[in-house]
Amino acid sequence: MDSSAFARILRSLPELTPSQREQLLTHVRFDAPAVVALLIENHPKDCPHCHEEALRPWGSSHGLPRFRCRACGKTSNPLTGTPLARLRMRERWLEYALCLNDGLTVRRAAAQCQVNKNTAFLWRHRFLKLIADMRPEKEHGIVEADETFFLKSYKGQRNLPWPARQRGGVSKTKGGGSEDQVSVLIVRDRSGKTADYMLKKLDAAHVTTALDSILDKDACLCTDRAGVYLSYAKSKRIRHEPIKASGPRRRGPFHIQNVNAYDSRLKGWISRFRGVATKYLGNYLGWHRMLDRHKYRPSSEQCLFEAVGWGSTVT
Numbered sequence: 267m268d269s270s271a272f273a274r275i276l277r278s279l280p281e282l283t284p285s286q287r288e289q290l291l292t293h294v295r296f297d298a299p300a301v302v303a304l305l306i307e308n309h310p311k312d313c314p315h316c317h318e319e320a321l322r323p324w325g326s327s328h329g330l331p332r333f334r335c336r337a338c339g340k341t342s343n344p345l346t347g348t349p350l351a352r353l354r355m356r357e358r359w360l361e362y363a364l365c366l367n368d369g370l371t372v373r374r375a376a377a378q379c380q381v382n383k384n385t386a387f388l389w390r391h392r393f394l395k396l397i398a399d400m401r402p403e404k405e406h407g408i409v410e411a412d413e414t415f416f417l418k419s420y421k422g423q424r425n426l427p428w429p430a431r432q433r434g435g436v437s438k439t440k441g442g443g444s445e446d447q448v449s450v451l452i453v454r455d456r457s458g459k460t461a462d463y464m465l466k467k468l469d470a471a472h473v474t475t476a477l478d479s480i481l482d483k484d485a486c487l488c489t490d491r492a493g494v495y496l497s498y499a500k501s502k503r504i505r506h507e508p509i510k511a512s513g514p515r516r517r518g519p520f521h522i523q524n525v526n527a528y529d530s531r532l533k534g535w536i537s538r539f540r541g542v543a544t545k546y547l548g549n550y551l552g553w554h555r556m557l558d559r560h561k562y563r564p565s566s567e568q569c570l571f572e573a574v575g576w577g578s579t580v581t
Contacts, residue, residue, distance in 0.1 A: 280563040301356045302329060304567065308576060309344035313337065329356070348574040349395040355381065362389055363569035366553065369535060391549055393573040398552030400572065401462075405455040406482045408507075410525035411489045413468060414533070415447040421543040448544055450551065451476050452532075454525045455485070460558060462551045470494050474501075488520050528558070 312319045313335040321342070324334035330343040345351045350359070358379045365375035365386075376386035420426050449468040453476070454460045463476040473494045481487065486505040489495040499506030507520040515521055532554050536542060542550050556564065556572060571577040 280565055301359055304360075304570070305344040305574075306331060308571065310576065313340070314342050314347040315340045345574065349392045350574055353389070353392060355385075359389075359570060360566040362386070363393070363566035363573070366390070366393060366569055367557070367564050367566065369538060369557070371539060391546065393569070394549040394553050395573075396575045397556050397572050398549045400552060400555070400577075401480070402459040404482045405453060405459050405461065405480050406485055407456055408488055408519060409453060409455045409481060409485045410522045411451065411453045411477065411487060411495065412522055412525045412529065413465075413492075414450050414452060414529045416450060416536075416542070416544075416547060418446050418448055418544050419541050421541055423543075448547060450547075452525050452529055453477065453480050454528055456524065458558075460528060460555055462555065464548055464551070468494065470497050474498055478502075486520075488522055490522065531558070 311321060313321055313333075316335060316338040318335065318337040320336040321333040322336060324332045324341055326332055327343065330345065332341050332343050334341045353359075358381065362375060362379050362381075365378055370378065372386045372390065373383055375390070376383040379386065381389075449465040451463045451465055451468075451473060452460065453462070461480045465472040465476065470493075477487070477498060481504070483504075486507060487495065487499055488507045488509065490511055491508045495506065496508065507517070509515060509517065509520065509522055515523065532551075535554055535557075536550055539550070556569070560568060568577060
């Protein structure tokens with residue numbers, strides 16, 4: 267096969283459906299040398315301990331090259347200081363990254379990668395550890411903000427604060443912000459940069475902390491007419507365009523349809539997991555942000571690089 271035909275095949279891989287990827291993986295398996303070569307070629311050249319660019323080759327260990335820093339004298343390998351350090355079966359990482367990209371459940375990912383379901387669960391949260399914290403530094407222009415709610419879940423724990431729910435359950439109260447729900451603030455600008463924050467309480471103090479960390483000083487905040495946003499905009503003296511819940515949902519360029527659409531996609535995507543434990547909810551929010559950044563078609567290499575922190579700059 268000539269190189270141009272092979273390049274066309276590579277470009278078409280992100281367009282495969284989940285079932286087509288499963289069929290492909292029955293014929294093609296990644297191997298450890300290929301994954302190691304990918305890590306060696308792309309890992310940062312600075313020392314993970316002192317961050318100086320003073321690494322020099324220092325042999326190898328457990329299939330990975332080692333380096334010694336001439337500045338601090340410490341040794342490292344391409345995975346030192348990353349969540350994937352000391353994980354085994356490297357030959358299956360790219361395959362597992364495809365499972366994350368397809369949003370597979372733990373059991374389906376375990377079957378596809380031929381690993382134990384406990385291993386698949388461990389890998390999921392190792393891969394998502396850094397991805398969960400990848401947010402844009404600032405959002406600019408018209409920035410939409412809205413809150414959404416997830417039912418609190420103690421899934422997997424032995425001691426529950428209430429009787430076990432059946433099929434996920436429902437909130438005790440209508441609307442959002444009750445004690446059995448987790449409030450998540452979604453902030454999204456018109457370029458598609460998205461940040462989310464799990465709030466301990468939906469009040470002015472917690473909303474202020476979240477918005478202060480993401481809003482550019484010249485941004486125009488567009489929200490519903492909730493009091494927390496009105497008081498925030500007044501105290502920070504920023505431009506604020508509140509949208510009424512009843513009546514026209516759009517006033518010229520000002521609306522919150524983008525953030526509401528993102529909320530809807532997030533809820534629909536996360537429903538496949540039949541309830542997410544609250545202590546892991548942040549990882550799932552970051553997982554969905556990664557998929558949204560890459561238009562739901564990230565490559566396995568992109569997923570792997572973000573998992574080890576090499577693609578952590580969100581522009």
